[in-house]
Amino acid sequence: MIGLADCNNFYASCERVFKPSLNNKPVVVLSNNDGCIIARSNESKRLGIKMGEPVFKVKNLIKENNVRVFSTNFSLYGDLSKRVMTTLKSEVSSVEVYSIDEAFLDFSDHLNLDRLIYIRSKVKKWTGIPISIGVAPTKTLAKVANYLAKKHKEKGVFILDDDDLIKKVLKDFSVQDLWGVGRRYSRKLNQLNIHNALQLRNLDTDWLRKKFSINMVRLQKELKGEVSYSFDSNDSIRKSICTSRSFAKEVREFNTLKEYVSNFAVNCASKLRKQKSYCSKLSLFLMTNRFKSNVKQYYPSITLDFLTPTNDNLEIVTMANKALKRIYSSNFIYKKAGVVLHNTVLKEDIQMSLFDQIDRKKRAKLMCSIDYLNNILGKNKVRVASQGLKENLDFKRNNLSPSYTTKYSDILTIKI
């Protein structure tokens, strides 16, 4: 049996951990640049605030109901996520971290309701984060079970084990709420007169394969209780690493863009080193403001190869700036840019180049020193010149909460 533990309204719950006065009050968390709503407490959901909605569209609703608004604070969410995962690992034999707020749990040893209730209360007690747990024979069904667990408010856990129960539950479960069915597929399924998950489960598999891709067949198998997506606790490395941002103010100048791109490249390289891997390709993309219908649009992108896989700041920044020169056009004003590193490999799998001229041992030492210094002194204290000298690039974060758990100056003070 596979469990799915999912943190309830995760980012909103994180904001509440060190500020209990927010309990029972509507809370929302915003995306980068304070643009869209990306997390809502139950109270905010009840007000009708939608996921992904631009905040300026619900300004009145927020004001009238005194909704507490927070800028995104990823160092806080990332750290609390780690705590939740560590707590889960202390209770089950194997954990597959699936996202910042979700993990699959191995319950092949033993399973009962009391165990789930205990795990849930332990996570709440140790981290302050409320979670729900659903358990079933497959990951897809565990997702369904978790959905039901969230509805059972007082318990917050649900076991979906016998096939009659599964059928009964699937009959009342909309296809659009299934894991792996998004907007497009749900529309197509509805057009084919398939509305609930039981109907999907009972379809002819060959027919389904013809109408959709192999993924839909895998999904169907999982609904029948047969595993398509096996449990995998290996912490494998990321296959691609991306840093992209929308700019608070649109950018026209090449040199300004170059500073952003250099910073994105350095950020990617440092993530790459954190997972001890190397990349052999770099992509760069630029975007104009897609919401301005009266302005000519331009979405260029380019992919360049490294002769030898690398995770070196200097090489990666140089390549990113080379890419920028190739696709930049002064005829447009840009709203967003991003750097993607891909084809990542581990050190032992690197294919060296016969014509490589870089002293890689020396460079690795240099990167090690840079990481060490920046770790102590603060991000980007030691930097590549083309990153520019601005302490913080221009991104809007007007309602940022303290980084209670990752910054000495932000540690909670208690008055006794």
Place this chain on the structure above:
DNA sequence: TCTGGGGTCCTAGGACCC
């Protein structure tokens, strides 16, 4: 005025091989 960021996997089509 203001509209997020970071991932995975699959497929079709092109370029190439013998």
Place this chain on the structure above:
DNA sequence: TCTGGGGTCCTAGGACCC
């Protein structure tokens, strides 16, 4: 006039996830 068959690898784009 007539122009094969069987592969691999790569990329861009599209679907999905959180």
